[in-house]
Amino acid sequence: MSIERPWLDHYPTGVPSQIDVNTYASVPAVFEEAFKHFRERPAFANFGHKLTYGQIDEMSRQFAGYLTGELKLGKGDRIAIMMPNVLQYPIALFGALRAGLIVVNTNPMYTARELKHQLEDAGAKVIVVLDNFAATLQQVVAETPIEHIITTGIGDLLGPKGVLINFVLKHVKKMVPAFDLPQAVRFRDALTRGAPHPLQPVTLGHDDIAFLQYTGGTTGVAKGAMLTHGNMIANMLQAGAWVGTNAKPGEEVIITALPLYHIFSLCANGLVFTRLGGLNWLITNPRDMPGFVKELKQSGFTALTGVNTLFNGLLNTPGFAELDFSKLHLTLGGGMAVQRAVADRWKKVTGCTLAEAYGLTETSPAVCINPLDIKEYNASIGLPVPSTDVAIWSEEGQPLPTGEVGELMVRGPQVMKGYWQRPDETIKVLGDDGWLHTGDIAKMDANGYFYIVDRKKDMILVSGFNVYPNEVEDAVMQHPGVLEVAAVGVPDEHSGEVVKLFVVRKDPNLTEEALRQFCRENLTGYKRPKFIEFRDALPKSNVGKILRRELRDEKKATA
Known part of the structure; x- marks a missing residue:
């Protein structure tokens, strides 16, 4: 054509x-070139603390050494990284890719249900998780293929002030829920243990997968896009x-x-x-x-x-x-x-x-x-x-x-x-x-x-994140008081769109607050409904398919 x-x-x-x-x-060839050309330049900064390209090179080598030399992971094994933007992220990312692993980027805000699906689907053997989200992992780790856990705190690589940051987050702001993962290794310990192991060359080509990047695609079941x-x-x-x-x-x-x-x-x-x-x-x-x-x-x-x-x-x-x-x-x-x-x-x-x-x-x-x-x-x-x-x-x-x-x-x-x-x-x-x-x-x-x-x-776009109605509806339908549900996107001046639920009750006593609490337990924040409307019936096609578009159009007509 x-x-x-x-x-x-x-x-x-x-x-x-x-x-x-x-x-x-x-991909490793890209940042290895940068390590060589910009060795003394700052590469990543967080809370004002900077690491140079040379330091990122050294630490990612150590992390790769830990993955291959200590954990005996090999090319094509999957590693989940469940962290927000902290200095540990690029070190784990570059180290994993240098070791020939496939990186499974994992949203730290996932609920236990969402996390379990992704780890199972990807067949991830190892996960690096920030302390703030380790309690979620604890709930499901026994039901996943995860064999190795690496935990870390936001302040772990931030020098002396990092100790204070970790203390405040845990004890003052109460942002680190208690967790018990006795098999976990601390990120800094992983680097120390990986240091004696030389970086083994891994042959990677354009067809080898670098990332499993999860998305709903055109349906609600989260799928890993194979990005080579x-x-x-x-x-x-x-x-x-x-x-x-x-x-x-x-x-x-x-x-x-x-x-x-x-x-x-x-x-x-x-x-x-x-x-x-x-x-x-x-x-x-x-x-x-x-x-x-x-x-x-x-x-x-x-x-x-x-x-x-x-x-x-x-x-x-x-x-x-x-x-x-x-x-x-x-x-x-x-x-x-x-x-x-x-x-x-x-x-x-x-x-x-x-x-x-x-x-x-x-x-x-x-x-x-x-x-x-x-x-x-x-x-x-x-x-x-x-x-x-x-x-x-x-x-x-x-x-x-x-x-x-x-x-x-x-x-x-x-x-x-x-x-x-x-x-x-x-x-x-x-x-x-x-x-x-x-x-x-x-x-x-x-x-x-x-x-x-x-x-x-039917995708809903909330602050740049894809929300798939099927997934929201599947979660809400787990509530015993719900008979039918449709999730649609409605305009919102702050986040572009937000989720609205149309619900037919099975239990006439089901309240909006009870359903909201259920959603809080089963859906990440941006997937939760901002609006809930109870209906006696939902519009359907002649084969019984709920017509989300009609609900959306109806909303537009009354807006």
Whole structure:
């Protein structure tokens, strides 16, 4: 099928139409190059404490030594990393990849039910978990394949002040629930035990899996997108080419507030800026906006990635507008739609254009990015990145002409290998011809800019995180007082969308508060309903399928 590529005529100066994915053999080759070139430069900072590229090199070598020399793990074994943005994350990540392991990024906010599913599905043998979330692991670890546990505290690598931070979090703020995992090894002890073991060379190629990145895809059951070393290298090079001359090697300070376990932050911040010798300034709890602004003040930041809610939150935090934005030259928004009001205000306050990007877990993630030199927000998701084909298809699978609305399709070296052990699900979205069905409804203009119109999926997007109605409904249906339930997304000015439940009671005495408590126990925060409405019946098709769209449309009509 021939593809029109009008976007190539509108690429920013210096951006190539193609990238050479063979530039690197594997993801470790990327950061090993950075370790060599930027050894004395700071690589990661957290709570003001910095580690250089040389220190990250040494500690990740030690961690790899522990995994291979002590735990006897080998190429292709799965390791779950369940941590927010702390210094231990890049050390565990780089160490695991250097050892040839497959990294299973695990949301620390998972409930026990969600965690058990992911660890079982991935077949993870080892997990690195922050103390704050170890109690959740304790509830299910006996029912998972986990053989080895490594625990750590937020302050463990922060020097003398780290001891104080750990004490305050545990005893003053009570943020570390008690847990009992007697078999666990402390992260620092793992490094010490790994130090005598030399880093064994592991042969990794583009087809080897680097990450199992869990997503609901087009259904509610969480599936692991197999992102290979080739996928990740491709997307790093694609995004890196786009950043191009905008970024100066060895001089950038990028604020990493989105969690590195999220694919956007993982690739854009963790890989692109590590390759550039940049300093990733890790924000452990971006919800603490006053604390976030204090971190920004001391960082000397030049770049920032985030989601719309993050930018909006900063703009509404006292002290943000008074920061020094003279070095800020790159702000990239993804994960959810950027709102015009937020983008306009961001430009006014910071002087830096908020450029919107679009991607998916299944595409490692970047598909389209706006030129970084655009003067103002344009409501577009941008132009396809190098070596990427994007097309709009009809429901019959035929390419549609410019301006027509249809499903956004993607083909390129960043498209996943498939879903882990789910060939049936893979075939639904990924054809033999390499085209990936995104499930998003879009259109392209004459200049090759793409615009999202709607979502084909019933997916709900809460602050950049995918919420799949099937999963929410499956959890709520476990309550003995629920007969039927439908979960839909409704607009919200703070998080883009929130979950609303429509429930038919089995038990007439079931209260809203009782159901909310049940949801708190079984669903991560962003998946919990903000609204619950009890109904006598739910709209259904002639085959008995609950019609979520009718409920959504009904909500829009009354809004």
